[in-house]
Amino acid sequence: MQKSPKPRLICLTLAYFVIFPALIFLLSGSEISAAEQTQTLRVLCYNIHYGQGTDGKYDVARLAKVINDTKPDLVALQEVDVGVKRSGRVHEAQRLAELTGLAVRFGPTQHYEGGLFGNAVLTRLPILDVMIQPLPYTESTPQLVTYPRGAVIVTVQGKNGKPLRFISTHFQHNLPEDRIEEAKAINRLFTSDSEIPTILAGDMNATPDAEPIQILLKQWTNAIDEKATPTAPSTKPRSRIDYIFFRPAADFEIIETKVIDEPLASDHRPVFAVLKWKQK
Numbered sequence: 001m002q003k004s005p006k007p008r009l010i011c012l013t014l015a016y017f018v019i020f021p022a023l024i025f026l027l028s029g030s031e032i033s034a035a036e037q038t039q040t041l042r043v044l045c046y047n048i049h050y051g052q053g054t055d056g057k058y059d060v061a062r063l064a065k066v067i068n069d070t071k072p073d074l075v076a077l078q079e080v081d082v083g084v085k086r087s088g089r090v091h092e093a094q095r096l097a098e099l100t101g102l103a104v105r106f107g108p109t110q111h112y113e114g115g116l117f118g119n120a121v122l123t124r125l126p127i128l129d130v131m132i133q134p135l136p137y138t139e140s141t142p143q144l145v146t147y148p149r150g151a152v153i154v155t156v157q158g159k160n161g162k163p164l165r166f167i168s169t170h171f172q173h174n175l176p177e178d179r180i181e182e183a184k185a186i187n188r189l190f191t192s193d194s195e196i197p198t199i200l201a202g203d204m205n206a207t208p209d210a211e212p213i214q215i216l217l218k219q220w221t222n223a224i225d226e227k228a229t230p231t232a233p234s235t236k237p238r239s240r241i242d243y244i245f246f247r248p249a250a251d252f253e254i255i256e257t258k259v260i261d262e263p264l265a266s267d268h269r270p271v272f273a274v275l276k277w278k279q280k
Contacts, residue, residue, distance in 0.1 A: 039159050039277045040255070043223075044070050045201035045244050047078040047170070047232075047268035050117070051087045054235050054264055058087050062265045064099035067122070070260070070272050074156070075102065075122035076168030076201035076244075082106060083115030093120045107132040107152025107168070118150065119168040119202070125156035128163055133189060136181040137172055146172060149182055151202075153190075162197075162279045165190070169202035171212060179205060183212040191219040191247065197277065199252075200245040203268065207239055220245035221252070223273040229259040231269045244273045251278050 044067060051058045067075055077096070081087040097104035102124050108116035135149040151169035158164055167190065172178035183204075190198055200220060206212040208228050216222075223244040230237030237259075246252045256274040263269070 037160050037279045039279060041074060041164075041199075041275045041277050042070060042072045043199060043201065043244055043273045043275060044072040044075045044270055045168075045203075045242055045272075046075065046270040047203040047242060047266060048080060048092070049266040049268065050079050050081040050084065051090065051092050052266075054233075054267055058090075059265070060090060060092055060095045061099060064096055066260070066262050066265050066270060067096065067100050070270070072102075072122070072272075073124050074166050074199065074201075075100075076166070077120040077122065078168065078170040078203045079117070080106065080120045081112075081115060081117055082108065084117060085113035085115070089115065096120075097122060103127055105130045105152060105154050107150060109134075109150040109170075110148045117147075119152045119170055121152055121154040121166055121168050123154060123156055123166065125158070125164070127154060128157050129155040135169070135171075135185050137178050138175055144174070146175060146178070149178070151186070155196075158277065158279050160279050164277065165196050165198040167198065167200045167202070169200070169204075171202070171204045171206065173205050176206075176211070179210075179212040180215065183215040187215065187219045194248060197251045198247055199275070200247075201243065201271070203242050205241050207241065213243070216245060220247045221249045223254050223257045223275065225257050225259070231259055231271060232267065234263045234265075234267050234269045237269060242268055242271045244271055246275065251280070252276065253278070 081092050093104050093106040102122040106120045108118035131153045133151045137149045140146045153167050171182045228240045230240050231242040253276040260270045
């Protein structure tokens with residue numbers, strides 16, 4: 001006598017209603033998790049005054065300690081000497097990399113005293129690409145000393161493989177019109193490809209209400225504390241001129257932002273921010 005197939009059909013039916021929906025739930029959960037993946041980034045911006053502290057001493061190790069104390073993922077440095085006479089021919093970028101355990105990329109903007117001077121980036125994230133971008137500036141004359149300006153741009157890789165662009169720059173110190181043109185150039189060069197999340201950090205030599213910062217704010221979000229704490233000079237700060245910006249605004253959330261109380265290692269105080277990067 002042939003056995004009835006009904007129990008098997010009942011089992012298959014139960015499996016469909018119990019297992020299959022659970023599988024859909026698990027798959028949907030993983031998709032949501034992937035879509036909403038975030039990464040915390042500890043970002044530091046520091047004009048290191050070519051290694052010279054306010055006590056007149058050149059001390060790269062002292063600067064490295066300031067950097068290490070923040071446990072950063074990304075560091076934007078300005079006024080970095082490499083092989084320059086005044087700072088003892090030290091390769092400051094490489095030395096800071098050695099002392100912090102971070103990878104470094106140096107972006108020179110000019111020759112100076114037998115060496116190079118410019119900006120640098122330190123990072124613990126995998127590096128995908130690096131670029132050096134000159135910025136507009138007025139040529140120096142015997143009557144008015146100016147310096148070439150530029151930015152070093154390092155593209156790094158996030159946890160889920162997505163790229164993040166990090167820029168270190170330094171605007172002209174004594175010509176407001178140069179700073180305006182440099183801000184316009186930053187907006188033109190680094191905001192057209194809006195799909196690439198970007199953090200911009202540097203010494204802009206301009207206060208928050210000045211025109212160069214207002215130009216940047218048309219395209220960038222300023223990760224600044226509510227009081228706009230001054231950063232220079234480091235001993236008795238009067239002006240906020242060092243910044244961390246980011247874009248697009250929807251890709252980041254500010255967790256913390258502050259100016260670090262460090263008056264000795266440089267003539268600028270470092271700016272620090274913790275950002276949540278929402279990787280889509």
